[in-house]
Amino acid sequence: GENVEQHPSTLSVQEGDSAVIKCTYSDSASNYFPWYKQELGKGPQLIIDIRSNVGEKKDQRIAVTLNKTAKHFSLHITETQPEDSAVYFCAATGYKLSFGAGTTVTVRA
């Protein structure tokens, strides 16, 4: 089955700086890569996703990149704000969604 590795496990950034989270996956058949944000006491909420026929996607301060050859994908958050503080999960799916272990992002004011 799919195995998704996520790094780093924790990330502390100064407000206004960028945050980058990296993931790798094992199943070359995976074709859909969503990113979820989980705030305390809530379920994962989709923030952005990318499909295997696209190399990069951007939505305001959030961007994702995908390198299918290397089986890498990354989340970039620019101009971080305190409300970006949360746990972020990458995921990959060809048949079922498999999650990375999560990155706890703390934005220091």
Next chain:
Amino acid sequence: EPEVTQTPSHQVTQMGQEVILRCVPISNHLYFYWYRQILGQKVEFLVSFYNNEISEKSEIFDDQFSVERPDGSNFTLKIRSTKLEDSAMYFCASSSTRGDSPLHFGNGTRLTVT
């Protein structure tokens, strides 16, 4: 925006008891899922359900677990005889298609087995 709703938000039960966790998926979605998250760990797949049957299940989803869609709106997860290690957040999710469409998650049920 439509959302997935889960009840109860918190369930406390004694070891060996049966629990039923309830979910109302988004109304026009056809695929339903249960995931589990032990405190501080990753979100783990339990089971997927489509067309009134299980389409895939993980190793975690053993004979103590079952799922049901008893009517047109609810989707339930039953644990027959709870163990201490079943304590976790259980998330229900739904999607309109399988594979490359977003899963929409509920806010979860925190199950505490004592």
